[in-house]
Amino acid sequence: MYLIEWEFWQMITESEPKRKASKAEMTSSEIRMTNEFYAGDLEEEFNFQPASEKPQTRGPVYAFNENFMEMRCGGSEEKRGLLTLAVLGGIIPVISVTTISAVSFLWIDITDHATRSFITVTLTLIMTLIAATVIYLYAKHGIKLTRLEILTSRHLLIRFNRITQQVHLHRPSYCGGVVTFPWKTTGSTGLYPEDDSLSVGMRLGLIWHPIHTGLPHMEMALLGKQGQGGSELRDEWEFIRRYMEEGPHAVPRPRLSTQLPSPIQAFSAQFEGLGRFFRKSSWLFKLAMLMVWPAFVIIGTAHWASLLLCWRPRWPKVIREAGLPGKPVPSPTTLSDYPPEIQERLLANADRWQLKPGKRPAKKPRKPRTPKARKIPT
Known part of the structure; x- marks a missing residue:
């Protein structure tokens, strides 16, 4: 890694904007x-x-x-x-399942006119949106981490x-x-x-x-x-x-x-x-x-x-x-x-x-704390 x-x-x-934000x-x-x-x-x-x-x-x-x-x-x-385990055991299966599901719903809607309905079309749109979102997020943010190993x-x-x-x-x-x-x-x-x-x-x-x-x-x-x-x-x-x-x-x-x-x-x-x-x-x-x-x-x-x-x-x-x-x-x-x-x-x-000239100044030794005088009850 x-x-x-x-x-x-x-x-x-x-x-520059990111550096200013992190410095703040x-x-x-x-x-x-x-x-x-x-x-x-x-x-x-x-x-x-x-x-x-x-x-x-x-x-x-x-x-x-x-x-x-x-x-x-x-x-x-x-x-x-660790990253390979997360990708192969988590990210890739999620992308595969969502993509295959979206393609399956779309294929059924196209080929089987008898079962097509408002509900099936809605499910197809939802699955397609989920698959596209997962692929988009991984392509934008995940690939640059995946290529680390x-x-x-x-x-x-x-x-x-x-x-x-x-x-x-x-x-x-x-x-x-x-x-x-x-x-x-x-x-x-x-x-x-x-x-x-x-x-x-x-x-x-x-x-x-x-x-x-x-x-x-x-x-x-x-x-x-x-x-x-x-x-x-x-x-x-x-x-x-x-x-x-x-x-x-x-x-x-x-x-x-x-x-x-x-x-x-x-x-x-x-x-x-x-x-x-x-x-x-x-x-x-x-x-x-x-x-x-x-x-x-x-x-x-x-x-x-x-x-x-x-x-x-x-x-x-x-x-x-x-x-x-x-x-x-x-x-x-x-x-x-x-x-x-x-x-x-x-x-x-x-x-x-940038370096400061000379050598680092020696740390000043801390003064030992003087114990407070304990009051003796009368």
Whole structure:
């Protein structure tokens, strides 16, 4: 499911009326938080120094060679299947039943003159209106949600090309499209040991800020599987950093995953980030997990159906050939690569990423409360 990427792209291409309406609903503290970005915060995230002594990746990795490494992206892969279940188990049956009923009533009215009456004609009009309304609402509002995991690219991909020193993101156009960035403009969220406790259930995040890319908007990618705490995110970032800086010999060779719609991937995705927690949990919790196994089977099956109903993503030719002898180097993405309407909206939202100079001021320590003097009754 590409829900996070889709929502982020909707935000940075938001029209002016919608942005004014959403801003009017924000509280003063929320508005203050959106304007509290400092240049010092960004400098800390763009750090190419060693972050871990154990570089390793949890995958999935689809390609690994001297030229490039390719990994899976996506911020909500473990939720994939829920939307497919709703569409295949709810929306499609409703559309089918209402459409077939309307066509059946209409066919009877046309072919069987003996049974035609005011009531049958009225029922035909009602069923036709219901079917048309359902189809219209789904076409206008439902299809754009359905394509987040059905009839779209099977996975979001990220490719690290160490020959050209570039990073490529492969996404559908409604999530930002295919973009190219220089490696040295890449920021990471997996850098600091003090954040290890926050990595439970989180993925490694990479960011590209306008101050480095020249674009009017920020880009992001959430890599691989969910973390289980500890230093997993830093280990994965160190794996990527060493591969790009030193080469494939500097990291352990990862186990490659298939891009085919594997049922193993579909069922295992539900348990990403839970392995360590499950091992340390009580027997009562493990028993409860066993009691709800039918739900995991249903969601896993829907996840697999989603993979089957999608196609394997394919890179543009210039990116596929990048790094080969005599082949051109892909140009980094610029504002002119987007359609005029998208350019206008990206520029209208450029102020979201403005940075305040300097470093974030340290929080003032709160003064300890002095206990009130207790009155002694006389």
